Amino acid sequence: MDTQKLAVQIDDLTVAYNYKPVLWDIDLSVPEGVLMAIVGPNGAGKSTLIKTILGIIKPIAGTVSIYGKPYSKQRKLVAYVPQKGSVDWDFPTTALDVVMMGTYGKLGWIKRTGQKEKKIALESMEKVGMLTYKNRQISQLSGGQQQRVFLARALAQDASIYFMDEPFQGVDATTEIAIINILKELRKAGKTVIVVHHDLQTVPEYFDWVTFLNVKKIATGPVKDIFNDDNLTKTYGINYKVAVNK
Amino acid sequence: MSSPQIEIQLIAAIVAMACAIPGVFLVLRKMALISDAISHSILPGIVIGFFVTQDLNSPLLILLAALTGVITVVMVEFIQKTGLVKEDTAIGLVFPVLFSIGVILIAKNANDVHLDVDAVLLGELAFAPFDRLLVGVADWGPKSLWVMGSILFITISLLILFYKELKVTTFDAGLSSVLGISPLVMHYGLMSVSSVTVVGAFDAVGAILVVALMIAPAATAYLLTEDLKKMIWLSVSFGVFSAISGYWAANFLDASISGSIATTLGVIFLATYLFAPKKGLISVLYRQKQQRIEVSLITFLLHLNRHEEESERHINHLQEHINWQAVRARTVLDLAEKNNLVEIENNVVSLTEKGLAFTEKSLEYIISNKDEKIEPMKEDFFLFRG
Ligand SMILES: Nc1ncnc2c1ncn2[C@@H]1O[C@H](COP(=O)(O)OP(=O)(O)OP(=O)(O)O)[C@@H](O)[C@H]1O
Ligand SMILES: [Mg+2]
Numbered sequence: 001m002d003t004q005k006l007a008v009q010i011d012d013l014t015v016a017y018n019y020k021p022v023l024w025d026i027d028l029s030v031p032e033g034v035l036m037a038i039v040g041p042n043g044a045g046k047s048t049l050i051k052t053i054l055g056i057i058k059p060i061a062g063t064v065s066i067y068g069k070p071y072s073k074q075r076k077l078v079a080y081v082p083q084k085g086s087v088d089w090d091f092p093t094t095a096l097d098v099v100m101m102g103t104y105g106k107l108g109w110i111k112r113t114g115q116k117e118k119k120i121a122l123e124s125m126e127k128v129g130m131l132t133y134k135n136r137q138i139s140q141l142s143g144g145q146q147q148r149v150f151l152a153r154a155l156a157q158d159a160s161i162y163f164m165d166e167p168f169q170g171v172d173a174t175t176e177i178a179i180i181n182i183l184k185e186l187r188k189a190g191k192t193v194i195v196v197h198h199d200l201q202t203v204p205e206y207f208d209w210v211t212f213l214n215v216k217k218i219a220t221g222p223v224k225d226i227f228n229d230d231n232l233t234k235t236y237g238i239n240y241k242v243a244v245n246k
Numbered sequence: 247m248s249s250p251q252i253e254i255q256l257i258a259a260i261v262a263m264a265c266a267i268p269g270v271f272l273v274l275r276k277m278a279l280i281s282d283a284i285s286h287s288i289l290p291g292i293v294i295g296f297f298v299t300q301d302l303n304s305p306l307l308i309l310l311a312a313l314t315g316v317i318t319v320v321m322v323e324f325i326q327k328t329g330l331v332k333e334d335t336a337i338g339l340v341f342p343v344l345f346s347i348g349v350i351l352i353a354k355n356a357n358d359v360h361l362d363v364d365a366v367l368l369g370e371l372a373f374a375p376f377d378r379l380l381v382g383v384a385d386w387g388p389k390s391l392w393v394m395g396s397i398l399f400i401t402i403s404l405l406i407l408f409y410k411e412l413k414v415t416t417f418d419a420g421l422s423s424v425l426g427i428s429p430l431v432m433h434y435g436l437m438s439v440s441s442v443t444v445v446g447a448f449d450a451v452g453a454i455l456v457v458a459l460m461i462a463p464a465a466t467a468y469l470l471t472e473d474l475k476k477m478i479w480l481s482v483s484f485g486v487f488s489a490i491s492g493y494w495a496a497n498f499l500d501a502s503i504s505g506s507i508a509t510t511l512g513v514i515f516l517a518t519y520l521f522a523p524k525k526g527l528i529s530v531l532y533r534q535k536q537q538r539i540e541v542s543l544i545t546f547l548l549h550l551n552r553h554e555e556e557s558e559r560h561i562n563h564l565q566e567h568i569n570w571q572a573v574r575a576r577t578v579l580d581l582a583e584k585n586n587l588v589e590i591e592n593n594v595v596s597l598t599e600k601g602l603a604f605t606e607k608s609l610e611y612i613i614s615n616k617d618e619k620i621e622p623m624k625e626d627f628f629l630f631r632g
Contacts, residue, residue: 087418091416
C-alpha cells in the first residue's frame, strides 16, 4: 500500500472567493486506482476543490500535484465532467459535437478535428448508450441524456484521472446504474475516478474511497474504514444515521 | 449606380460582415451589453489617438482606441469581481465615465480637433467615399474600405484558425481550461477583435449602428438555427442584407443611411421573433395549443381504453366524464377520428386497432418515462416533439 503511487496530492490548500476562505488548509492524498466520493453539504467547497485541483481557480496558498507534477504539466492525464448546470444547453450544437470537444485537449490549439477524433467520440457515445442521439441538438436532450453526453465527453478525453461533479444529479435509476458501471470499469482499467456525490446511501455500494469535506477536510480513506456515523456527524453537523452495509 | 453609391454599399456590407462575426460570439456569451459599453468608451481613445496621429483612419489610432475598449472590459470585470455589484451595473458604471472623459476632451480642444460627438455616435456613411486613399497620385478608393477590409480579413482569418477554441470556450469555459485552451486568452482575443471592429467602423457608420450590426444579426440567427456554423453564415447574410436594403431605403426616403440600416435590422429581428419556425412567438403559442389538445387526446384515448361499457363511451357522456368544455371535446374527437384512432357507431365511440396500439404505447411512455420509448412516436405525434 505504501509504495502505491499517488494520483493526486494536495498540501496546505486554502482557497478564497473575495477573501472569504471556502476551503481551509486542506491536505489530501488520493492513491492511484481508487473510485472516490467527495461528500459534504451544499456550499462545503466540493466543486471548488475540484476546480482548484484542475487549475480553474487559483488557490491563495498550498500546492496541488497530479502524479507528482503540477497540473499544467499533466493536463492530458485528466478528464473533467463539470456540474451539469454550469453550461448553457441552448448553445447551438449537437451531442456529437459536444463529445468531440473532449478530444480538443490532445489535439492542441488550431488543429482541426478529423476522422480519428470523430471515431473516438462515436465510441464514447456508444459506451454511454447515446449513439442514437448523436445528431440531436443538445437543447433537446433530457437531463439524464445531457449527463451522459458529459460522461461520453470525459471518456473521449481518454485520461488517467477523471473528475466528476455530481454526475448523478437529476438522472433516473437506470442511468445512474449505467453511469456507475462505466465508472467501475474505468477503475478496473486502472484509472482513478473522483466524484462529487450527494446520495450518502449509495456511497458504500458505489465507491471504495471517500473524502469528507466541509470547508476543512474531515476525513479521507477507504470507505470500509471511515464511512461511519462519527465522520458523517462531523461533516453534516447533525446526527446522521446511515445504514452502512458491511 | 454611380461609383460613390457602389462604394457606400460595399463599405456598409463589409462593416456588416466584420461586425456580425464577433457579434455571434458576444450573443452566445450573453455579452451583448459589453459591445455597447465598448462602443461608447472608446471615445477618449479615439480623441487621444487623433491628437497623436491627426488621422481618423490611422492604424495607430485604431489600436489606441481599441485598447480603451479592452480596458473597459478589464475595469468592468474588476468591479464585478469585488462582488459588490452585478455585471450590468459594473458596465453602467464604467462606460459613462470613459465616454464623458472623451466628450470633455473634445470640448476642451474643439478648436484644434475636427471631431464632434455626433459624428462619433452616428457616423455618416454618405461621406465615407470622400476620404480617399491616395498612393502618389493614384486613387486607391475610400480609406474606410481599406480599413474595414483589413479588419474583416483579420477577423475571418482568426475565426478560421480559432473556430474550435472559440466554440469550446464559449460553451464550457471550465472544460476548456482543463483542456489547456485558455478561456481568458480567447475572451480577451474576442474583446480585442470587437474593439478593433468598433473603432474601425465608427468613422463610417457611427458607434450606435456598430452595436446594432453586432447584436441584431446574431440575435436573429440564433432564433433560426441550432448549428453554430449556420448561425455565423446567417448572421453575416442578415448583416449584409440589412446594410444594402437599408442603403436603398435611405436613398428612397432621403433619410440617414445609418438610421435606415438600424431600422432594417430591427424589422428583420422583429419579424423573425414573431415568425421563426421553431423559436418564434407564434409557433411557440401554436405548439402550446397543440400540446394542450394532444394531452386531452391521450386522456380521452386512455378513458376509452379503460372502459368497456357502452354508456361510458357514448358521445353525450364523454363530455361530463372527461370534464371538458364542449368545444374542446369536439376538437379532440375530430382529431382522433381524423387520425383513425377511434370510430363512432351509433354515437358510441370505440378505439380502432391503431388507436389501441397508440394508446398502449403512450401508456408505456407515461409509466416508464423512458425517452427511448417515444423515439419512434415522435414522427407521428406533435406532443413529444420539442
Ligand atoms: N464564483 C464564486 N464567487 C463567490 N463565491 C463562490 C463562488 N463559487 C462558489 N462560491 C462560494 O463558495 C462556497 C463553496 O462553493 P462550492 O460550489 O464549491 O460548493 P459545493 O460543495 O460544490 O456545493 P453544492 O453541493 O451546492 O454543489 C459556497 O459558499 C459558495 O457560495
Ligand atoms: Mg458543487
